Amino acid sequence: DTGVSQDPRHKITKRGQNVTFRCDPISEHNRLYWYRQTLGQGPEFLTYFQNEAQLEKSRLLSDRFSAERPKGSFSTLEIQRTEQGDSAMYLCASSPGTTSKKRNTGELFFGEGSRLTVL
């Protein structure tokens, strides 16, 4: 199974520490997305890459958050100086681009998420 994989699945950290999450998308997908989900809410968009270019960032993405996709393959999401309000599930998703031969139905393929708990 070559679905979207995320690492680590769970991270517990103390307030003020930095954390980094990694996402490996489906190999032929050139679009990669980061979402955040808190309890009782739907996923909220954070940022989006097409290949290595970061094309869109949400206002939710404060300057403590940075995302990269250096070679257009895997991506990392780093949170600096974590706060308790950062506790959430961080979801990565990928999708084929418009050059894909498959009909684009808008579907994003999600990983299982990285759960962050900030103490």
Added chain:
Amino acid sequence: DQQVKQNSPSLSVQEGRISILNCDYTNSMFDYFLWYKKYPAEGPTFLISISSIKDKNEDGRFTVFLNKSAKHLSLHIVPSQPGDSAVYFCAARNAGNMLTFGGGTRLMVKP
């Protein structure tokens, strides 16, 4: 500004009956609408989608209806099975291929 809303946080139905999950949106520029299903500790999994130029799409037990004039869509599951118990998210796609999600509806199907 919630562009996609699911006003029912939970729904309970009997096995074999129909489940109807509802979703409202405000942005008329959305071009695709999708339903995702989520189990605890897992990422959302795609269920079914519909283009904004259609009013119905069916896939097995799942049918999505779109009413553009009312900016409303619904997911029908017939017959409902206990394994359908999960949280269902409605999502809408904009021109940038980004999805905006509703808050989810927890479906419980009782045996």
